[in-house]
Amino acid sequence: MPVKATDVKLLQDYIEKGWEFHIIDMLHDLKPVEIAELIEALDEESRGKFFVLLDVDTASEVIAELSSESREDVIDGMSDKDLARIVQDMDSDDAADLVGDLHAERAERVLAELSPEDSYDIKSLLKYPEDTAGGIMQRELISAHPNATVDEVIAQIRRLHTEINNIYMVYVVDNRRALVGTVPLVNLILSKPDSTMAQIMDLDPLTVPVAMDQEQVANLFKRYDSMVLPVVDEQGFLLGRITVDDIVDIMEEEATEDMFMLAGAEEDLLSSSVVRNASTRIPWLFVSWMGGVLASFLIREFESTISRVVGLAAFMPIILGMGGNVGTQTVALIVRGIATGASSMNFRSIVLKQMGVGVLLGAMFAVMLGLIAFFLYPDEKRISIVVALAITISMSLASFMGTFLPFLFYKLDKDPAIASGPFVTTTMDILGVTAYLGIAGLLLF
Amino acid sequence: MPVKATDVKLLQDYIEKGWEFHIIDMLHDLKPVEIAELIEALDEESRGKFFVLLDVDTASEVIAELSSESREDVIDGMSDKDLARIVQDMDSDDAADLVGDLHAERAERVLAELSPEDSYDIKSLLKYPEDTAGGIMQRELISAHPNATVDEVIAQIRRLHTEINNIYMVYVVDNRRALVGTVPLVNLILSKPDSTMAQIMDLDPLTVPVAMDQEQVANLFKRYDSMVLPVVDEQGFLLGRITVDDIVDIMEEEATEDMFMLAGAEEDLLSSSVVRNASTRIPWLFVSWMGGVLASFLIREFESTISRVVGLAAFMPIILGMGGNVGTQTVALIVRGIATGASSMNFRSIVLKQMGVGVLLGAMFAVMLGLIAFFLYPDEKRISIVVALAITISMSLASFMGTFLPFLFYKLDKDPAIASGPFVTTTMDILGVTAYLGIAGLLLF
Numbered sequence: 001m002p003v004k005a006t007d008v009k010l011l012q013d014y015i016e017k018g019w020e021f022h023i024i025d026m027l028h029d030l031k032p033v034e035i036a037e038l039i040e041a042l043d044e045e046s047r048g049k050f051f052v053l054l055d056v057d058t059a060s061e062v063i064a065e066l067s068s069e070s071r072e073d074v075i076d077g078m079s080d081k082d083l084a085r086i087v088q089d090m091d092s093d094d095a096a097d098l099v100g101d102l103h104a105e106r107a108e109r110v111l112a113e114l115s116p117e118d119s120y121d122i123k124s125l126l127k128y129p130e131d132t133a134g135g136i137m138q139r140e141l142i143s144a145h146p147n148a149t150v151d152e153v154i155a156q157i158r159r160l161h162t163e164i165n166n167i168y169m170v171y172v173v174d175n176r177r178a179l180v181g182t183v184p185l186v187n188l189i190l191s192k193p194d195s196t197m198a199q200i201m202d203l204d205p206l207t208v209p210v211a212m213d214q215e216q217v218a219n220l221f222k223r224y225d226s227m228v229l230p231v232v233d234e235q236g237f238l239l240g241r242i243t244v245d246d247i248v249d250i251m252e253e254e255a256t257e258d259m260f261m262l263a264g265a266e267e268d269l270l271s272s273s274v275v276r277n278a279s280t281r282i283p284w285l286f287v288s289w290m291g292g293v294l295a296s297f298l299i300r301e302f303e304s305t306i307s308r309v310v311g312l313a314a315f316m317p318i319i320l321g322m323g324g325n326v327g328t329q330t331v332a333l334i335v336r337g338i339a340t341g342a343s344s345m346n347f348r349s350i351v352l353k354q355m356g357v358g359v360l361l362g363a364m365f366a367v368m369l370g371l372i373a374f375f376l377y378p379d380e381k382r383i384s385i386v387v388a389l390a391i392t393i394s395m396s397l398a399s400f401m402g403t404f405l406p407f408l409f410y411k412l413d414k415d416p417a418i419a420s421g422p423f424v425t426t427t428m429d430i431l432g433v434t435a436y437l438g439i440a441g442l443l444l445f
Numbered sequence: 446m447p448v449k450a451t452d453v454k455l456l457q458d459y460i461e462k463g464w465e466f467h468i469i470d471m472l473h474d475l476k477p478v479e480i481a482e483l484i485e486a487l488d489e490e491s492r493g494k495f496f497v498l499l500d501v502d503t504a505s506e507v508i509a510e511l512s513s514e515s516r517e518d519v520i521d522g523m524s525d526k527d528l529a530r531i532v533q534d535m536d537s538d539d540a541a542d543l544v545g546d547l548h549a550e551r552a553e554r555v556l557a558e559l560s561p562e563d564s565y566d567i568k569s570l571l572k573y574p575e576d577t578a579g580g581i582m583q584r585e586l587i588s589a590h591p592n593a594t595v596d597e598v599i600a601q602i603r604r605l606h607t608e609i610n611n612i613y614m615v616y617v618v619d620n621r622r623a624l625v626g627t628v629p630l631v632n633l634i635l636s637k638p639d640s641t642m643a644q645i646m647d648l649d650p651l652t653v654p655v656a657m658d659q660e661q662v663a664n665l666f667k668r669y670d671s672m673v674l675p676v677v678d679e680q681g682f683l684l685g686r687i688t689v690d691d692i693v694d695i696m697e698e699e700a701t702e703d704m705f706m707l708a709g710a711e712e713d714l715l716s717s718s719v720v721r722n723a724s725t726r727i728p729w730l731f732v733s734w735m736g737g738v739l740a741s742f743l744i745r746e747f748e749s750t751i752s753r754v755v756g757l758a759a760f761m762p763i764i765l766g767m768g769g770n771v772g773t774q775t776v777a778l779i780v781r782g783i784a785t786g787a788s789s790m791n792f793r794s795i796v797l798k799q800m801g802v803g804v805l806l807g808a809m810f811a812v813m814l815g816l817i818a819f820f821l822y823p824d825e826k827r828i829s830i831v832v833a834l835a836i837t838i839s840m841s842l843a844s845f846m847g848t849f850l851p852f853l854f855y856k857l858d859k860d861p862a863i864a865s866g867p868f869v870t871t872t873m874d875i876l877g878v879t880a881y882l883g884i885a886g887l888l889l890f
Contacts (some may be wrong), residue, residue, distance in 0.1 A: 029649075033668055158635050166672065167631045168613060185630050186612045190603050204474075222697065223478055225690035227611065227672060244689050245670035248696065252667065255700035256781050263707065263777030274801040281774055281806065288770050289810055292763025293817055299759040300821065306751075306758050313751050313758035314744040317874060318737025320762055324769075325733050325867075329726055332708030336701050356719040361726065365734055372738055376745065422770075429762060 008041040015046045023053055032058060036065035039074070047073040052082075060089035068101060080106065084113030087122075091165065093138035093246070096125035125240075133217050134210040136250065137231040137240035140164045143171040146180060146198035150191050153183075166243050168228050172197045179230055179238045181205060207232045210239055214250050215339065221247045222340075258335055261417035262328070284422050291426025295433050302437040305444065311377045312440055315369070315387045320432045322365060323394035327428055330354055330402030331420040338406065338416050351403045358399020362392035382443050390436035397435075398428055453486040460491045468498055477503060481510035484519070492518040497527075505534035513546060525551065529558030532567075536610065538583035538691070541570035570685075578662050579655040581695065582676040582685035585609045588616040591625060591643035595636050598628075611688050613673050617642045624675055624683045626650060652677045655684055659695050660784065666692045667785075703780055706862035707773070729867050736871025740878050747882040750889065756822045757885055760814070760832045765877045767810060768839035772873055775799055775847025776865040783851065783861050796848045803844020807837035831888050835881035842880075843873055 007026070014022045027035060035058065039047050051074040054062060063071060063086060075083060087095045087110060099107050099122050111119045121139040128134025140163060144153045153170055161167060170188065172181040181201030191200045206224055208217055208231045221229065221244055231240045272280070299306070299316075306312050334350070370388035377383045405424060406416035418424075452471070459467045472480060480503065484492050496519040499507060508516060508531060520528060532540045532555060544552050544567050556564045566584040573579025585608060589598045598615055606612060615633065617626040626646030636645045651669055653662055653676045666674065666689055676685045717725070744751070744761075751757050779795070815833035822828045850869060851861035863869075 031669065033670075154634055157631065161631055161635060168672075185634070186602065186606055189599055189630070189634060190606060221690075222693050224476065225478075225693075227613075227689065244672065244693065245666075248667050248670075248689065248693065251693065251696050251700070252785060255696070255704070256785070259700070259704050259707065259777055259781055262704065263773045274798055274805060277798070277802040278805045278809075281771075281802070282809075284774070285767065285770055285806065285810070289763065289767060289813070292766050293814070295762050296759040296817075296821075299762070300756065303755050303759075307755045310748050310752045310755075311745065313761065314741040314748075316758065316761055317740050317744070317765055317878065318734065320766075321737050321874065322730065322734060325730055326726075328708045329729070332704055336704055340697060340701070353719055353722070357722040357726070360719060360723045361730060364723075364727075365730070368734070369738070372741075376741075429766065433762065 005041075008038060011038060011050070012042060012046055015042070015049050020053060023050065027054070027058075032061035033065045035062045036070075040067060040070050044073050048077045052078070056085055056089050060086045063098065064090060064094035071098070071101070075102075080109045081113055084110045088114055088118055091138050092118075092121045092125060092140055092240075093136060096122045100126050100130075128210065131214045132210070133208045133212045133214065133231050133242060134239070136214055136217070136246050137208075137210075137242050139240045141171055141230075141238075141241045142167055142169075143173050143177075143238060144183075144197050146172055146174065146196065146201070148197050149193065150188055150195050150197075150200070151193040153188060153197065154193075166228070166245075169230075169241075170197065171230055171238055171241070172201045173238050177238055178236045179205065179207060179232055182230070205230065207236075208242060209234070215254050217242065218247050218251050218254065219340070222251075254339065257415075258339055258417045261415060262332060262335065262420045287422035288426050291422065291429055294426075295429050298430065298433050299437065302441065305437055305441050309377075309380055309383060309440070309444055311373075311380065311383055312386070312437070314376075315373065315390075316433070316436065318369065319387065319390050319394050319436050320429050322391055323398040323428055323432050324425060325398075326358060326361060326395045327398035327402040327425065328420060330358075330399050331406055331417070334403055334406040335417045335419070338410055347407050351400070351407070354403035355396065355400050358396040359392070361399070362395035365395065366392040380444070383440075386436070386440045386443050389439050390432070393435045393439075394428075394432045397431060401428060450486075453483060456483060456495070457487060457491055460487070460494050465498060468495065472499070472503075477506035478510045480507045481515075485512060485515050489518050493522045497523070501530055501534055505531045508543065509535060509539040516543070516546070520547075525554045526558055529555045533559055533563055536583050537563075537566045537570060537585055537685075538581060541567045545571055545575075573655065576659045577655070578653045578657045578659065578676050578687060579684070581659055581662070581691050582653075582655075582687050584685050586616055586675075586683075586686045587612055587614075588618050588622075588683060589628075589642050591617055591619065591641065591646070593642050594638065595633055595640050595642075595645070596638040598633060598642065599638075611673070611690075614675075614686075615642065616675055616683055616686070617646045618683050622683055623681045624650065624652060624677055627675070650675065652681075653687060654679070660699050662687065663692050663696050663699065664785070667696075699784065702860075703784055703862050706860060707777060707780065707865045732867035733871055736867065736874055739871075740874055743875065743878050744882065747886065750882055750886050754822075754825055754828060754885070754889055756818075756825065756828055757831070757882070759821075760818065760835075761878070761881065763814065764832065764835050764839050764881050765874050767836055768843040768873055768877050769870060770843075771803060771806060771840045772843035772847040772870065773865060775803075775844050776851055776862070779848055779851040780862045780864070783855055792852050796845070796852070799848035800841065800845050803841040804837070806844070807840035810840065811837040825889070827888050828885075831881070831885045834884050835877070838880045838884075839873075839877045842876060846873060 011023065011026060039050060042050060047070055051059065063074065087098060090098065099110060102110065111122065125139065142157055142160065142164065144156065157167060168185050170183040171179060172183060174180050181203050182205040183197055183201045187200050206226065206229060208220060208229050210231050210233050226244065228241055228243045230238055231242060233239055366388035369391050370384040373384035373387045374381060401424065402419065405419035409418045410416045456468065456471060484495060487495060492515055496504065508519065532543060535543065544555060547555065556567065570584065587602055587605065587609065589601065602612060613630055615628040616624060617628060619625050626648050627650040628642055628646045632645050651671065651674060653665060653674050655676050655678050671689065673686055673688045675683055676687060678684055811833035814836050815829040818829035818832045819826060846869065847864065850864035854863045855861045
């Protein structure tokens with residue numbers, strides 16, 4: 001259940017009155033994510049006042065769940081020392097995200113307050129681009145030497161388990177920290193106390209290269225149903241691990257991104273203001289608007305054609321619209337195909353196939369539309385040939401562009417969903433208008 | 446890495462020649478999902494011949510990864526007894542999916558070959574709708590009485606661990622099988638051998654109601670960063686568990702579904718034939734086509750208006766297009782918002798806000814388009830007022846419908862993404878044309 005409006009009201013009231021005991025009482029039994037949701041619902045001023053009431057353990061988990069907006073609100077009033085205490089307690093991947101978002105100076109000051117190890121961990125994570133395996137991995141993990149016994153490893157887990165969440169796997173590394181095997185926790189339980197890791201480890205574990213793009217990392221987890229995977233550098237040295245809960249967030253992020261891109265939206269605007277909503281959406285709309293204006297100039301060029309056969313105007317929306325429909329369908333298929341790991345699909349055969357689909361669909365709707373035009377404008381029968389040709393061209397072209405362009409953008413290392421963006425759809429419209437009225441000019445006069 | 450074409454060719458060749466040793470040699474070191482991908486790439490006939498060479502352990506994991514098409518190919522030639530041996534070895538959720546897809550008679554025969562417990566597990570899973578928690582949970586789990594000691598539970602795990610994948614959690618149930626707590630595996634390692642479950646368990650665990658929709662289950666996993674969750678009935682009795690790897694698949698499925706729905710595609714067609722591609726996409730295209738035809742009839746009604754002011758035709762694409770753009774943007778925002786768990790958002794305030802966004806954007810583009818029309822058609826200045834009014838109406842209406850309809854469908858227990866379907870976009874086009882030419886008729890003559 002998301003937070004209740006009544007709870008938020010009550011909490012807001014307690015904060016204004018400064019009734020700390022009531023507040024702490026309210027927090028009893030709430031999970032960190034639920035507290036984070038409460039904070040999101042508070043006004044800016046109350047967020048900071050409320051957050052300082054949390055103990056460090058809770059605060060470090062809650063802050064990882066906050067939106068960057070609310071996070072700024074709670075961090076702003078905090079001393080560097082207090083912030084460092086919270087960062088110290090966070091998982092290294094979340095801590096790196098937080099420190100990475102701070103102003104450079106403050107980040108320096110906070111890092112200086114940390115233990116040398118924690119500071120090193122965070123700094124080394126900040127080196128990696130955010131959307132790669134390195135950018136999402138955490139440094140905390142249980143590693144052991146091949147000669148370590150089950151008993152020794154259990155002792156290590158006992159020492160570290162409060163600092164490491166989700167221990168499912170022991171990573172076995174040699175003296176140079178090269179990963180040589182993995183031991184699932186359950187095998188630790190089932191083996192004799194004096195067995196060594198070398199005796200019970202799985203060899204040849206699946207690993208993630210540190211530079212791998214996060215979307216590919218997600219596909220790896222999906223393909224192998226993995227819960228947690230080790231991240232290694234080019235030499236096979238163990239650098240960190242990624243747990244599937246972060247993958248779940250990434251998948252949602254990527255799916256939302258693709259979907260918004262397809263629809264010409266850019267980010268989650270539901271909670272933003274009207275003006276912010278409008279201004280974020282203007283660029284995309286403006287490009288299409290420019291395209292529309294261009295189309296209207298073009299149509300004006302053909303004004304004499306239209307004035308002689310006014311019926312031509314009647315079919316403009318359907319010819320452009322059907323091209324647009326086929327184009328969007330095709331882009332969605334290809335974008336999703338690429339995103340879900342079919343990126344190595346045979347490019348040429350898919351383009352050819354989708355071209356075939358476009359021509360087939362185009363021809364079918366051409367015959368139907370031709371017949372309608374034929375009966376609607378019995379005095380000018382050639383109009384039916386014009387619309388039939390135009391809709392075939394419009395749908396085939398859309399099918400080709402809708403297949404070819406996402407692949408092209410993908411090969412150029414751009415987001416394939418750009419193919420559904422305003423430049424492309426606008427270009428399609430203009431080509432459609434030109435084809436339609438051009439054919440009309442040629443055939444009718 | 447996906448399968449290599451050269452490997453597939455080699456394998457196909459070995460199968461045709463019947464070189465079994467070469468084939469088995471090739472399988473060495475391949476993971477089940479990789480073998481499944483090889484099977485997908487084979488021709489229909491070879492699939493069955495290849496599959497029988499796998500040992501039962503491997504076969505039961507591979508078959509769970511196959512598409513329903515390839516699965517049929519490998520199952521068809523198999524005896525009921527052989528199939529039952531594989532089903533027996535599968536996880537209960539995968540086994541239930543497989544048995545559920547068989548013809549009723551064959552399903553009965555296969556179930557009759559299973560042990561009574563396995564048969565019961567599968568039958569009880571088949572009761573639940575596929576897209577609910579019950580439909581995706583598995584029955585295999587480790588459960589223990591509150592009085593059971595760590596040593597006893599470890600002995601149980603030793604007995605069962607070959608049959609149960611991914612043991613992360615021990616579920617503590619009372620005599621009536623009501624769930625009373627959970628013990629993460631790591632706590633088992635860290636506790637004394639004679640501690641009881643009651644002493645070390647976490648109370649009040651997060652649970653999934655068996656009837657919960659799978660999309661909501663996914664949101665629960667996401668919200669609480671869960672790896673595995675127990676499924677309970679209305680009385681709190683433990684029925685099964687869901688692991689996050691299945692959630693990852695569901696999230697991908699749902700995101701693809703939403704995206705395809707938004708684009709008017711229905712399923713993954715990349716690997717289907719041209720004809721199948723075309724025929725699957727026809728219904729959606731046909732409805733928009735009907736809408737386009739209707740629009741062309743409408744425009745014909747206004748023929749005398751257009752023939753007097755031919756310039757009106759020039760702005761038709763931009764007015765309809767901008768409405769369509771705003772509508773798609775808005776639907777994408779709302780659909781994604783609902784899917785990612787913002788379903789309890791304040792409906793009224795979001796509709797009002799998006800209406801505001803539509804009016805604001807509409808007014809802005811109206812002024813710009815009005816100016817262009819003013820300079821483009823200096824002889825008929827009222828045309829600029831007509832296009833300005835029409836684009837405002839078209840964009841505001843699209844914004845309202847794009848917000849209101851997904852919520853409406855959601856409340857009616859339909860997929861919110863239907864709002865981007867052909868009926869809605871077509872209706873929008875027709876309203877747009879009517880508004881535009883209607884205003885023109887009123888203001889220009």
